Amino acid sequence: MTILKLLAAGLLAALLGACASAFPHRDVKHSGSIVDYLFPNAQEAPQMTPGVTYLRPPVRVGLAFVPSSKRTPSYTASLAEAEKIKLLEQVKAAFSKHAYIGSIEVIPTQYLRPAGGFENLEQVARMFNVDVMAMVSYDQVQFNDSNALAFLYWTIVGAYVIHGDQYDVQTMLDISVFDVASHKLLFRAPGVSQVKGGASLANFSERSRAAQVEGYGRAAEQLIPQLQSELDNFKERIKTDAAFRVENRAGYRGGGAFSGFELALLLVLAGVMWRRAHVAARPA
Amino acid sequence: MLRPARPDAAVGLVAAAAVALAFAPAAWLHALEFDREAILRGELWRLWGAHLVHFSPAQAIADALVFSLAGVFAARTLGGRNWWMGLLLAAASISLGLLWLAPDLVAYRGLSGLASATLLLAGIGIGNTRPALRPLLWWCAVALLLKTVADACGLAAGLGTLPDGVRIEWRAHALGAMVGATWWWITSRRQTPMAKTIHLQRG
Numbered sequence: 395m396t397i398l399k400l401l402a403a404g405l406l407a408a409l410l411g412a413c414a415s416a417f418p419h420r421d422v423k424h425s426g427s428i429v430d431y432l433f434p435n436a437q438e439a440p441q442m443t444p445g446v447t448y449l450r451p452p453v454r455v456g457l458a459f460v461p462s463s464k465r466t467p468s469y470t471a472s473l474a475e476a477e478k479i480k481l482l483e484q485v486k487a488a489f490s491k492h493a494y495i496g497s498i499e500v501i502p503t504q505y506l507r508p509a510g511g512f513e514n515l516e517q518v519a520r521m522f523n524v525d526v527m528a529m530v531s532y533d534q535v536q537f538n539d540s541n542a543l544a545f546l547y548w549t550i551v552g553a554y555v556i557h558g559d560q561y562d563v564q565t566m567l568d569i570s571v572f573d574v575a576s577h578k579l580l581f582r583a584p585g586v587s588q589v590k591g592g593a594s595l596a597n598f599s600e601r602s603r604a605a606q607v608e609g610y611g612r613a614a615e616q617l618i619p620q621l622q623s624e625l626d627n628f629k630e631r632i633k634t635d636a637a638f639r640v641e642n643r644a645g646y647r648g649g650g651a652f653s654g655f656e657l658a659l660l661l662v663l664a665g666v667m668w669r670r671a672h673v674a675a676r677p678a
Numbered sequence: 679m680l681r682p683a684r685p686d687a688a689v690g691l692v693a694a695a696a697v698a699l700a701f702a703p704a705a706w707l708h709a710l711e712f713d714r715e716a717i718l719r720g721e722l723w724r725l726w727g728a729h730l731v732h733f734s735p736a737q738a739i740a741d742a743l744v745f746s747l748a749g750v751f752a753a754r755t756l757g758g759r760n761w762w763m764g765l766l767l768a769a770a771s772i773s774l775g776l777l778w779l780a781p782d783l784v785a786y787r788g789l790s791g792l793a794s795a796t797l798l799l800a801g802i803g804i805g806n807t808r809p810a811l812r813p814l815l816w817w818c819a820v821a822l823l824l825k826t827v828a829d830a831c832g833l834a835a836g837l838g839t840l841p842d843g844v845r846i847e848w849r850a851h852a853l854g855a856m857v858g859a860t861w862w863w864i865t866s867r868r869q870t871p872m873a874k875t876i877h878l879q880r881g
Contacts, residue, residue: 451843490704493841648847649840650788
């Protein structure tokens with residue numbers, strides 16, 4: 395009888411252990427690499443032909459996430475499209491602060507082909523009528539570990555209340571801006587983040603998904619000031635760098651602008667009027 | 679019935695709005711600017727919005743100062759009703775004029791077109807009420823004309839408040855002056871002899 399009881403207890407323990415180990419949290423990696431997208435079959439480093447890049451302000455900019463490579467299964471396809479658009483809108487706001495930037499188009503990832511190369515980039519640029527493409531590449535790795543409290547998952551209730559699992563989500567966003575006509579990289583700006591946290595077995599999936607989204611958001615927050623700084627630097631660089639030439643496009647932007655000249659004329663007029671009124675009012 | 683506070687209020691509010699919008703989010707500025715393609719697509723609010731938005735705070739402040747000073751002169755010396763209506767019609771006329779006369783202009787922002795209109799109104803008003811100042815006013819008019827020619831030839835770019843890649847749209851100033859002259863002509867024809875007397879007395 396005792397042997398039977400021991401066997402039953404052992405079987406129960408094995409069953410509970412099996413339950414707990416039926417939900418393994420594997421490490422997750424999402425990435426969309428600009429190199430994989432633009433140079434899918436490159437065996438050696440791409441050769442740049444020297445030449446002048448012509449920029450015609452106001453520059454029309456296209457903004458898009460690099461599509462993930464073909465090898466990435468669709469169920470791990472990282473960020474939802476709505477979240478991507480939200481992030482791109484933040485980046486768009488950074489671009490639109492500069493007068494030499496014209497229209498900015500947010501381009502959904504569906505318009506880009508995985509490993510499409512410059513051929514695909516040019517197609518999309520023509521479709522959206524943009525001169526420059528700002529491509530956001532990303533790399534997110536989620537490490538999952540269990541801590542000592544995971545032992546309490548055996549109690550079943552523990553699987554719902556004990557935070558026995560931990561995640562560590564590390565994200566890197568990188569925006570690279572390419573001139574479509576010359577294929578030249580104009581500038582780039584990175585942003586990184588790390589989000590750590592814990593969850594119970596039951597809500598680990600939900601928590602870790604939220605952490606992934608938060609990771610992208612934080613990386614974007616870090617990327618935007620860097621992008622602003624790079625945009626300012628680039629504006630100065632093209633004034634001195636012989637590899638860039640700024641030309642006026644057909645059509646131009648005009649401002650109705652007065653200067654100190656008109657203001658000075660008005661102030662002179664006001665001064666003369668005031669003086670005459672003052673002299674006239676003075677008793678003889 | 680003359681209500682001198684109304685022209686001042688109209689001028690002040692427009693100038694204040696232009697300065698406030700200089701610090702507005704870029705999306706607002708893009709939504710309000712003169713965009714040739716968008717206007718032709720039917721976004722007609724841009725005919726008025728273009729005069730309230732600017733490319734830089736410096737441009738907005740310079741334009742708003744000239745507009746408000748000239749506007750106050752014009753309002754004080756001319757008086758008159760319907761300044762709001764006058765400003766609305768003037769703004770639309772300048773934008774439509776740019777649409778017609780400047781086919782290469784893809785985007786435009788600035789209050790200086792309207793400021794030109796008020797400058798001309800102020801000049802005429804002061805000249806009518808203070809004949810002794812007419813020689814000085816003529817000198818000012820010649821100086822402004824020369825400045826407009828310099829703007830048209832690209833010789834006065836260094837004086838401007840515009841960022842790189844944006845040209846001074848001198849045609850907006852010329853159109854503004856023409857609209858101001860038309861405004862004066864219509865107002866002077868519609869004013870009653872009594873109102874004219876009151877203006878002269880106030881001057």
